[in-house]
Amino acid sequence: MELLAQSFHMNKAVDETSYAKNSSIQSNIISVTKSVTEEAILEVLCKNFPESMGIADLGCSSGPNVLSVISNITNLLYAKCCQSGLPKPPELRIFLNDLYNNDFNDIFASLPDFYNQMKEVNGNSFGPCFIFGVPGSFYGRLFTSNSLHFVHSSSSLHWLSQVPPELDMKASTAINKGHIYICESSPQSVLDSYYRQFQKDFSLFLKSRSEEIVPGGRMVLTFMGRRFMDPTIEEGCYNHLDLLAQALMSVAAEGLIPEEKVDIFNTQYYAPCPEEIKLEIEKEGSFVMNRLEVFEIDWDGGVVEASNTVSIGRRVAKLVRAVIEPTLESHFGSDIMDYLFHRYEKFLDNHLSKTRSKYINLVISVTKSHKA
């Protein structure tokens, strides 16, 4: 798991293929779920009113979204403290988490501007706010016991800690040939492998957070998911990856990458359904569910580009590339990436000319129980 944790990250820097410039879907999701986040934050503030408040954004990645999440939260907190006529806002400890090789330098370099903006927006009510980088996997402990009041995670928990062992490169037989995730025709063994890995990871996530979050503390989690129990019937949860598998197979058919390499490659991704989430939360037992909502997001993030010369396939391919390229690169080599994603564009354009696919997302809001 450590090894995978090291090679898994979004595209760095700020060039055309970077995550920083291609995170409009994630930004859209943050907007959609803003009211759920606000509701949870206000609950924590009103019920606990702590002197020092620990807030964590797990799987924060880098780029503009990181600090937009944080400034939404802090602006809301300061405004609320101001309205209530409280003598002083709590000291905020804000923890930004992602894997060891996330581009933390990028986030930290933009903090001076962030602090200046905070002062402008919140004036005198801007209290002490300390920002920390927390490198490591959220599938495990990251913080000391009872130190957090609010945990946020957006567009991260659909990434597993590893490819399910039955499907990874060391497995004796390739059981998911020609595909890189669950698809319409997946055998039961593939579904089971993915579901087992999800259960293992998500239960460890909940157990770790239950030790770190104070009783009454809240957690708002948003991630890709599906509506129905059967993962093979809902295109929105696998289609974008199945088209990428088709692009890989078509590049393999031209002899540019070995087909065997495609056969043994699978993504460390899982789109759970509401029942699977509820079951793990009940089994772990420390959290009470307040909300679980399902919503759709356009494949291109719903962004209308100024220039009409860029096809929708190209826009979608760029967004997927920003999050998945490092993983593909380490397996297939960097030389083939431009060619592969160009092919992927064509498959996407063809697909989207016939049907308007959407990503399915889940947002859940939970409270750490006082009993635990």
Added chain:
Amino acid sequence: MELLAQSFHMNKAVDETSYAKNSSIQSNIISVTKSVTEEAILEVLCKNFPESMGIADLGCSSGPNVLSVISNITNLLYAKCCQSGLPKPPELRIFLNDLYNNDFNDIFASLPDFYNQMKEVNGNSFGPCFIFGVPGSFYGRLFTSNSLHFVHSSSSLHWLSQVPPELDMKASTAINKGHIYICESSPQSVLDSYYRQFQKDFSLFLKSRSEEIVPGGRMVLTFMGRRFMDPTIEEGCYNHLDLLAQALMSVAAEGLIPEEKVDIFNTQYYAPCPEEIKLEIEKEGSFVMNRLEVFEIDWDGGVVEASNTVSIGRRVAKLVRAVIEPTLESHFGSDIMDYLFHRYEKFLDNHLSKTRSKYINLVISVTKSHKA
């Protein structure tokens, strides 16, 4: 100050001129002061025995020294807990601080190896240990109130928060022409400007830490300094910079950089004497001094290179370059750097053929008083 905080950092990455490969002096200093650090850590552990222990390394920079400091501390803590037959070691919160543009990515990438080594060395007594990156200036608050038990800082506090305003580029007249720091011939106005900036910075440092450190908590600080009150009589505290000024002036004489640019350039550095340190600690009033020691370090870090083909001047120039190049680069441009440091080598070789210069270092160990 924010602007300077952004351009000031050590040389990044791991090439020949990087800080990561040229930090033998700092590593040597860490070894020399190890026993002082150990004494302080054991005091905190025995007198306070906290459930969760906050430890900060301020101005940690990047490269191998960062984690060697931390592993010294954690190994000592776990060994001590083991010896004392304590049921479980405290949860450790370890904070690594440096300015916003420090190479935190480099530190974080080496954490998986660090955690593995910790497990090997400490076996079952290896308890929960959480490592956080803390970007920002230590001349100001970085942590919530009463959250730290031990603060360490090595080879950082001789860097001021800014060039003294009377000596910076916006000053109406250049009062330190041909020099970049205090030297033998400095007028009183230059000495006063530097001393005022030191007082302002060091008192803010102490005030910030006094709010963050718990009563009974400890701080061990090591930095370049001098022995005597008069800063113009002790070569060990300015000579390496005066030779760099001579190299700059000689490159200017060749017309490769404008002499006016050298005239207005000064370093944001100050080497205080023991009395100056004692005075600020007394004025601030929250800390009791346990130790103040003066020691010498060779200009080349005392490292004997395998190959004798590298002159001592070259070795010293590389070590100075790793810490000072980014500041020089932003003022004089990157094109001249190789040429300048080659010239500096010659000046150093010439100087060191006549005299064996040493850096003067101070180490202080203080306890946060229970009265404050």
